[in-house]
Amino acid sequence: MSTVCTGPAGTDREPGRRTRTAGASAARRWCAARTTAARQLLFLTRQAHPADIAAALVLHLVAGLVPIAFIVTSSRAIPAVRSDDVSAVALWLGLTGLAVVVLQIVSPLQMMVAHRVQAEVDAYCSRRLFADALDVAALRDLEAPAVADGLAEATQSLNNESQTPGGAVDGALALMPRYVQLAGAVVIIAVQGSGIAAVLALVIALTNRLGQTRAYSLWVAAYQAMAGERRRMAYLRDMVSHPKVSRDIRVLRIRSWLQGRYSADSDAYLGTLWRARRRISGRSFVVYAVVTLVAGTGLVTLAIVDPVLAGTLSLGSLSMLLQAVMLCTAFGVIFPESDSKLQFGRTTWQAITGVEAITGAVRASGTGRMGRVPQGVGSPGAGAVLVRPRQPPPADVSHAGAAGRSGGAAADTGDLITVSGLHYRYDDSRPVLRGIDLRLRQGTSTAVIGSNGAGKSTLVKLLTGLYLPDEGRIRVGGEPLTPSAVAGWQRSTAVLFQDFVRYRLTVRENVAMQSVAHLDDSAGIREVLERVGLGTRIGELARGIDTPLSRLVTDGTDLSGGQWQRLALARVLFAVHHGARFLVLDEPTAQLDARGEAEFYEDFLALTRGVTSLVISHRFSSVRRAHTIASLEHGRITERGTHEELVARGGTYERLFRTQSTRYTDE
Numbered sequence: 272m273s274t275v276c277t278g279p280a281g282t283d284r285e286p287g288r289r290t291r292t293a294g295a296s297a298a299r300r301w302c303a304a305r306t307t308a309a310r311q312l313l314f315l316t317r318q319a320h321p322a323d324i325a326a327a328l329v330l331h332l333v334a335g336l337v338p339i340a341f342i343v344t345s346s347r348a349i350p351a352v353r354s355d356d357v358s359a360v361a362l363w364l365g366l367t368g369l370a371v372v373v374l375q376i377v378s379p380l381q382m383m384v385a386h387r388v389q390a391e392v393d394a395y396c397s398r399r400l401f402a403d404a405l406d407v408a409a410l411r412d413l414e415a416p417a418v419a420d421g422l423a424e425a426t427q428s429l430n431n432e433s434q435t436p437g438g439a440v441d442g443a444l445a446l447m448p449r450y451v452q453l454a455g456a457v458v459i460i461a462v463q464g465s466g467i468a469a470v471l472a473l474v475i476a477l478t479n480r481l482g483q484t485r486a487y488s489l490w491v492a493a494y495q496a497m498a499g500e501r502r503r504m505a506y507l508r509d510m511v512s513h514p515k516v517s518r519d520i521r522v523l524r525i526r527s528w529l530q531g532r533y534s535a536d537s538d539a540y541l542g543t544l545w546r547a548r549r550r551i552s553g554r555s556f557v558v559y560a561v562v563t564l565v566a567g568t569g570l571v572t573l574a575i576v577d578p579v580l581a582g583t584l585s586l587g588s589l590s591m592l593l594q595a596v597m598l599c600t601a602f603g604v605i606f607p608e609s610d611s612k613l614q615f616g617r618t619t620w621q622a623i624t625g626v627e628a629i630t631g632a633v634r635a636s637g638t639g640r641m642g643r644v645p646q647g648v649g650s651p652g653a654g655a656v657l658v659r660p661r662q663p664p665p666a667d668v669s670h671a672g673a674a675g676r677s678g679g680a681a682a683d684t685g686d687l688i689t690v691s692g693l694h695y696r697y698d699d700s701r702p703v704l705r706g707i708d709l710r711l712r713q714g715t716s717t718a719v720i721g722s723n724g725a726g727k728s729t730l731v732k733l734l735t736g737l738y739l740p741d742e743g744r745i746r747v748g749g750e751p752l753t754p755s756a757v758a759g760w761q762r763s764t765a766v767l768f769q770d771f772v773r774y775r776l777t778v779r780e781n782v783a784m785q786s787v788a789h790l791d792d793s794a795g796i797r798e799v800l801e802r803v804g805l806g807t808r809i810g811e812l813a814r815g816i817d818t819p820l821s822r823l824v825t826d827g828t829d830l831s832g833g834q835w836q837r838l839a840l841a842r843v844l845f846a847v848h849h850g851a852r853f854l855v856l857d858e859p860t861a862q863l864d865a866r867g868e869a870e871f872y873e874d875f876l877a878l879t880r881g882v883t884s885l886v887i888s889h890r891f892s893s894v895r896r897a898h899t900i901a902s903l904e905h906g907r908i909t910e911r912g913t914h915e916e917l918v919a920r921g922g923t924y925e926r927l928f929r930t931q932s933t934r935y936t937d938e
């Protein structure tokens with residue numbers, strides 16, 4: 272009776288064929304992976320200067336040939352010594368010495384050139400990563416955990432010399448002397464021993480090497496897969512060195528809890544890592560060590576015993592053969608100067624190209640209108656003045672109350688920004704903004720109010736091009752704010768976020784951070800510092816505006832929370848002074864006292880007259896001076912108008928305004 276096959280055709284019926292097919296596809300995958308790796312390395316190598324690459328190749332070639340020359344010359348000296356041939360001894364020992372000297376000279380040169388090549392390739396990679404991550408990618412994409420991980424991994428690796436793409440190029444070039452030595456050893460075996468022994472030696476060396484590098488790449492993959500665990504541990508470690516957190520650790524008395532947490536994480540991490548290491552390296556070590564021992568012994572036997580028995584092998588040839596065989600059997604190891612750099616450097620490059628894949632998608636969504644800067648946006652006009660000229664009010668926001676209190680009317684030169692049907696959601700959560708329509712007229716101030724989580728900061732991020740809308744449209748100067756127009760638009764905006772950055776740099780740099788082209792404008796910097804009430808404080812400092820703002824820096828100082836906020840305000844005012852056309856303040860006075868807040872708004876409106884501004888605030892005393900107030904609730908604008916109109920309407924604005932003013936009066 273014949274066997275009935277029940278499995279699908281090509282599987283149960285033909286096990287032999289299936290194995291062959293699986294083997295063939297594994298080989299194809301292996302070849303494809305090697306080809307990709309070679310292409311990547313070739314591409315990266317081309318980023319270094321050709322003269323440096325040529326120098327590296329020549330030096331590596333010499334470094335590969337010299338040990339072979341050493342084997343030949345030192346082995347040739349043995350029969351010369353035995354035959355008392357003084358001139359031959361002198362010649363061969365002289366050449367052996369020369370080989371040693373050449374190696375001594377070549378080694379430091381190799382290192383020097385390798386550093387140059389690595390630095391050139393890494394500089395290229397850093398430029399590419401930062402250009403894409405900081406210029407093109409939408410913030411939302413960069414905030415995705417996988418992308419944030421890739422970016423963190425890539426930037427950290429670029430700081431670690433042994434893990435950079437330049438290191439991978441250096442590692443690949445450093446393989447050259449190893450392979451030159453292998454080729455030399457194989458030739459020696461062929462000439463002094465036999466052709467078969469030479470072929471065997473080559474096959475064993477390459478197989479062994481392949482096995483070891485494969486095991487190593489599996490180990491690197493296992494190591495990379497634990498990047499999250501490493502980051503968690505690094506976070507706990509870094510907490511201790513962070514001044515604010517170390518203050519908390521003392522106050523909360525959590526040192527031993529933190530230590531325990533770190534030890535537990537570290538034990539779990541090391542345990543997993545060592546299990547992976549044993550699994551991957553143990554097996555390959557046993558298999559390949561046995562192969563090397565057994566096959567290596569057979570090879571030596573083949574290469575030496577036969578000619579020794581025949582009496583045709585001289586002492587010099589025996590020495591050469593033994594050293595050549597040693598070289599071949601020692602080829603099956605991980606080369607510290609190459610393999611680690613190659614594996615980690617390529618992973619870093621893949622992380623960089625991973626970030627680029629996202630930015631590429633952003634570019635692709637740019638609707639082909641690259642490089643178009645919207646009208647009214649871009650470089651500031653020459654001769655920007657600190658206090659802008661008063662301009663007539665816009666038709667639809669001209670209200671006696673608002674204009675009066677804001678110290679003047681606003682320009683009516685049309686809409687700077689129009690927002691229509693704007694929708695936005697983070698990930699798969701419910702929409703944060705749902706159909707926002709808004710017009711920001713040129714030269715007017717608009718305030719957005721709303722409760723916590725209403726979507727105010729999200730709206731700011733969309734208006735400043737940090738996020739792209741899911742639906743709807745933002746127009747700036749009549750032109751759509753496409754990804755390609757974002758960079759130009761951002762150059763004309765000055766934004767103060769709630770969580771503004773306190774740069775560990777000088778006062779000057781902190782103030783000029785939004786207009787770095789004007790870092791030398793010391794008078795302008797001092798003037799805005801005066802305006803925000805920091806003139807006296809900064810004037811007291813020995814180095815004035817060139818004082819670093821951190822106690823962790825020599826001669827540095829620090830500011831109070833409110834003073835930092837004033838400094839951040841100075842930053843945006845300085846940007847306005849140098850031509851920013853759209854000013855956004857997200858909770859600008861949250862850390863100021865009531866008097867400071869009142870003074871700030873008086874000054875702010877005077878200083879920014881003629882500039883289109885958007886203020887986000889919870890404090891009604893701040894927003895009432897704006898030309899237009901929009902109330903945001905649950906992602907929609909529910910009320911809009913001037914302060915007087917909204918109070919007269921008796922809606923949510925009026926209710927909240929009364930509540931706040933009663934509280935202030937009570938206090």
Ligand SMILES: Nc1ncnc2c1ncn2[C@@H]1O[C@H](COP(=O)(O)OP(=O)(O)OP(=O)(O)O)[C@@H](O)[C@H]1O
Pocket residue numbers: 414697698703721722723724725726727728729730
């Ligand atoms: N990066 C983010 N990922 C996911 N959800 C977010 C993110 N940022 C904000 N959200 C959510 O979006 C909603 C709106 O947040 P947003 O910061 O815009 O509010 P807001 O009005 O500025 O609040 P607040 O007055 O408290 O600053 C909130 O529910 C918030 O939890």
